[in-house]
Structures are given as C-alpha cells and as structure tokens.
Amino acid sequence: MRIIALITALLIFISLYLIFGYARIEGTMLEVQKIFYYHVSAALTVFVAFGVNCVFSIKYLIQRKPNDDLLAVAAAELGIVFCTIALLSGPIWARYAWNTWWNWEARLTSTLVLWLMYIGYFILRSALEGDRRRLYSAVLGIIAYLDVPIVYYAVDIWQGGLHPDRGTKWSLETTMQHTWMVALIALILLFTFLLMVRYRMKKAQARYAAIQQQHLTEASS
Amino acid sequence: MKIAILVSFLAVLITFFSVVQVPITLTSDEVAKAVSEATSASGVSVDEEVLERAVQLSVAKLEEGQRTRLKYLASAYLVIWLVFILYVLYLERQQQELDKRLAQLEQASEGV
Numbered sequence: 001m002r003i004i005a006l007i008t009a010l011l012i013f014i015s016l017y018l019i020f021g022y023a024r025i026e027g028t029m030l031e032v033q034k035i036f037y038y039h040v041s042a043a044l045t046v047f048v049a050f051g052v053n054c055v056f057s058i059k060y061l062i063q064r065k066p067n068d069d070l071l072a073v074a075a076a077e078l079g080i081v082f083c084t085i086a087l088l089s090g091p092i093w094a095r096y097a098w099n100t101w102w103n104w105e106a107r108l109t110s111t112l113v114l115w116l117m118y119i120g121y122f123i124l125r126s127a128l129e130g131d132r133r134r135l136y137s138a139v140l141g142i143i144a145y146l147d148v149p150i151v152y153y154a155v156d157i158w159q160g161g162l163h164p165d166r167g168t169k170w171s172l173e174t175t176m177q178h179t180w181m182v183a184l185i186a187l188i189l190l191f192t193f194l195l196m197v198r199y200r201m202k203k204a205q206a207r208y209a210a211i212q213q214q215h216l217t218e219a220s221s
Numbered sequence: 222m223k224i225a226i227l228v229s230f231l232a233v234l235i236t237f238f239s240v241v242q243v244p245i246t247l248t249s250d251e252v253a254k255a256v257s258e259a260t261s262a263s264g265v266s267v268d269e270e271v272l273e274r275a276v277q278l279s280v281a282k283l284e285e286g287q288r289t290r291l292k293y294l295a296s297a298y299l300v301i302w303l304v305f306i307l308y309v310l311y312l313e314r315q316q317q318e319l320d321k322r323l324a325q326l327e328q329a330s331e332g333v
Contacts, residue, residue: 031290035297042301081308085301092297096290194308201315208322215329 004193011186015179023179032096035089037183042085043111045187047148049079050118050141052195057141060134069134070206072141073125074198076118078191083115106158110151117144252277 019037026033052075060068090108091101102108121144125137155163172180256273260266 031287032293034294038298038301081304085304088300088304089297092293092300096293194312197312201312201319205315205319208319208326211326212322215326 001193001196004189004196008186008189008193011182011189015183015186018175018179018182022175024173024175026173026176029097032093035093037180038187039086039089039093040180041184041187042082042089044184045082045191046079046086046114047152048188049075049082049191049195050114050145050148053079053141054145057138060138061142066134066206067203069138070202071195071199072138074195074202076121076141077198078194080115080118080122081194082187082191083111083118087111087115105163106154107151107163110147110154114144114147114151117147120144249273249277252280 015037019034023034023037025031053072056068056072056075059065060072090111094103095101117140121137121140124140125133128136150157253269253273256269256276260269260272
C-alpha cells in the first residue's frame with residue numbers, strides 16, 4: 001500500500017508540473033483550459049468508482065458476503081468525492097467559457113442527478129440496519145449506475161449541449177495529451193489508494209461492531 | 222496521509238505561482254522606449270505619442286485578461302485540493318473515533 005501511496009504522490013507532483021510547466025496553452029480558452037486536466041480526469045474516475053460499486057453490489061447480491069458490501073460503500077463514497085470535484089471545477093470553467101456558472105444542459109444535469117442518486121444511496125443506508133441495509137443499498141447501487149452511460153453519452157443523445165464531443169479529449173495536441181494521461185493515471189491511482197484505506201477502515205469498524213455485539217450478548221446472558 | 226495531502230496542496234500553490242506566466246506590468250518608460258526603437262527601425266513616420274498610448278492600452282487589456290484567467294485557474298485547483306483535504310480530514314476523524322472506541326472496548330474487556 002505504501003508503494004501505491006508513493007507512486008500516487010509522485011504522479012500527482014509530475015502531473016502538476018506538466019499542467020503548469022509543460023502543456024501548451026490552448027488557443028481559445030488560454031490558461032483556463034488547464035482546468036480540463038483534473039476536471040475531466042476526476043469525471044472519468046467517478047465512472048471507475050461507481051463501476052466498482054456496481055460490480056461489488058452485484059457480487060454481494062450473488063454471494064452475500066458483507067465484505068463486498070463494505071468495498072461497494074467505500075467506492076461509492078469516493079465516487080461522491082470525485083463527482084463533487086467535477087461538479088465544482090466545472091462551473092469555474094463554465095463561467096469563463098460560457099459566461100454562466102451553471103446550465104441545465106444534458107451532461108451537467110445527468111452528472112448532478114448521478115451525484116444526487118449516490119447521496120440517496122447513503123441516506124438509504126443510514127435509514128436501515130443489518131442485512132436489509134446491505135441488500136437495498138446493493139440494489140440501489142446497481143440502479144444508480146445506469147446513469148453513468150447516460151452521463152457519458154449525454155452529448156450524443158442530446159446534441160447541441162455546451163460540452164464538446166466525446167472524442168475531443170483523444171484528439172488533443174501532443175503535450176496536452178501526455179499531461180492529461182498522467183493526470184488521469186494519478187487520479188485513478190489516488191482513488192485506488194483511498195479505496196484501500198477506506199475499505200480497511202470500514203472492515204475495522206465492522207469488526208468492532210461485531211465484537212461489541214458479542215460483548216453485549218455475553219453480558220446479558 | 223494528511224501530511225502528504227497538505228504538502229501536495231502547498232505544492233499546487235508553489236508550482237502554480239512559480240511556473241505559470243504571471244503578468245509583468247510594463248512601465249510607461251519601457252513602452253516609450255520600445256515604440257521609439259520600433260518606429261526608428263521600421264523607418265515609418267508615425268505619431269509616437271499616439272502609438273505609445275495605443276500600446277499601453279493594449280498591454281493593460283492583455284494583462285487584465287490574463288490576470289482574470291489565472292484567477293479562474295487558481296480557484297479551480299484550490300477547490301479541487303480543498304475537497305481532497307476535507308475528505309482526508311474526515312477519514313482522520315473516523316480513524317480517531319475508531320481508535321477511541323477500541324481503547325474503550327479493551328478497557329471494558331480488561332475489567333471483565
């Protein structure tokens with residue numbers, strides 16, 4: 001885990017150097033375009049995070065192992081963190097590019113809906129206990145993931161929005177392409193590292209709850 | 222981990238201010254000298270005073286634009302790091318709470 005942490009930290013430093021010192025300044029947005037590198041990378045990391053949540057939710061429904069539920073929750077929590085980053089850095093870009101902080105266009109709206117659905121996931125979890133909590137949140141995790149392809153293909157489904165085509169990020173100038181790839185790998189590694197930390201913490205919390213329950217049972221008998 | 226995030230936050234600020242092209246304000250003397258050199262090199266007769274004024278206004282406008290763009294860029298990266306820092310602080314608090322509960326549990330089991 002320490003190795004992942006070190007590589008992640010190193011890649012974050014390299015990505016920041018590349019963003020501010022190596023990548024060419026884009027012709028239309030000029031310096032503001034540099035927001036793109038972390039904004040888009042965070043948005044793609046959201047898909048990975050909620051993807052992990054969906055996979056482990058399905059696994060939980062099949063095998064009913066509580067650890068799968070813990071991993072799914074940890075991934076959902078991180079998905080919300082990265083989604084918050086995308087939702088907060090986006091309006092700063094939008095204010096300069098489109099002269100507005102927010103616009104109810106397809107991709108923005110579907111991303112906000114995605115964020116709200118996973119907030120709902122945690123509200124649901126806090127309202128239930130034990131197996132019911134695990135079961136219902138796994139089902140909701142799978143349903144909420146259906147919004148991810150909608151977010152991704154929103155620019156194709158509802159054409160005429162403010163976001164550029166999906167292919168734009170793959171046709172960047174070489175220095176921009178390199179910078180974006182490093183930033184993306186750095187954020188995905190950061191997600192992986194935080195997921196491991198959070199999962200271990202969740203496992204320890206679950207073990208503590210089990211021991212406490214055992215103590216209470218012993219004391220009452 | 223908290224330290225790593227805080228250090229990286231500082232790194233964002235330092236990298237930003239050291240590497241990015243911060244606007245350099247040109248003085249009126251520098252503009253006058255550049256205009257004078259340019260007109261004498263080109264050999265075209267122009268009203269140097271008018272040209273100077275035009276150049277000064279253009280430079281001021283360009284600098285203002287760049288300053289605005291840098292503000293947007295800095296705000297975005299500060300917000301991104303702020304979210305990371307808040308999340309790490311949240312994790313830290315959760316860990317502290319867990320450690321405290323485990324210590325209480327240990328004490329309780331020793332008592333039994």
